Amino acid sequence: MDSDFARASREQVRTFRSLEIAGTTSMDGAALGRAMTRSAMSDPAWGTGAIGMISIEVPGGDAWLKSKWHLWWELPTRWRDDYTSIVSGTIVAIFRPDAAMQYVSQMQTLFTTEQLSASDKRPRVAAPKGFQIPSLDDRLEGVQVIRPLPDADWQFETLGQESYLGRSARRVRATRRAGSPTDGFRVSGFWTGVDEYECVIDDELQIVLSLIAIVDGEPAATISVEHVSVDQPIPASTFDFSPPAGTRMAQVGENK
Secondary structure, three states, rough: OOHHHHHHHOOOOOOOEEEEEEEEEEEEHHHHHHHHHHHHOOOOOOOOOOOOOOOOOHHHHHOOOEEEEEEEEEEOOOEEEEEEEEOOOOEEEEEEOOEEEEEEEHEEEEOOOOHHHHHHHHEEOOOOOOOOOOOHHHHHOOOHOOOOOOOOEEEEEEEEEEEEEEEOOOOEEEEEEEOOOOOOOOOOOOOOOOEEEEEEEOOOOOEEEEEEEEEOOOEEEEEEEEEEEEOOOOHHHHHHOOOOOOOOEEOOOOOO
């Protein structure tokens, strides 16, 4: 059975004016590494002997890597997402009609298209050559819970209706269609090499509320939405960002 989720796209007419969601993503590095390795080895360009086992390292020896994320979207052009994990640190992306910015804690740098005043005494640094702040379209594509699984690659089966965070939702099994491309590092789905997901999809919003990625018959990654707010006012200050003391400022070209 096909799902509306499969046919959704970021060009679709959204039924909401604003959205705030937050949650947790957890990944089994060893299991996802196996899936990625099999995917890479299926690519003739690599060849079965050209690549070793891919490993997703998790600091501290824990097999599962957890990350927290928070997203605000005031349609069509105001956006912020915050992402934090032990591997990446904190990354903040903000888009407004007048500016775009990205804060990367591991680089202690805020990249921005805003004009920096001469009176601004915060330390300056040149952006790496060729660096661009990802566009809003990039973020819409990259944020997994609002990115659709393409119907051309996936078969969908609705398992039943349920309530999630008080919202009407349906549980869906997504299985990669036979013959769909799986070679190399092409991402069709949420993680490279994963061929089966069990998802809870919001009936109204057509976004993922919960997800389990299955590798070798076992859960290899999960996404759990913990907060949803729809069509509630988002303070304008949400789309501003004051970096921690000592953050370096890097002005970059306007991002189209």
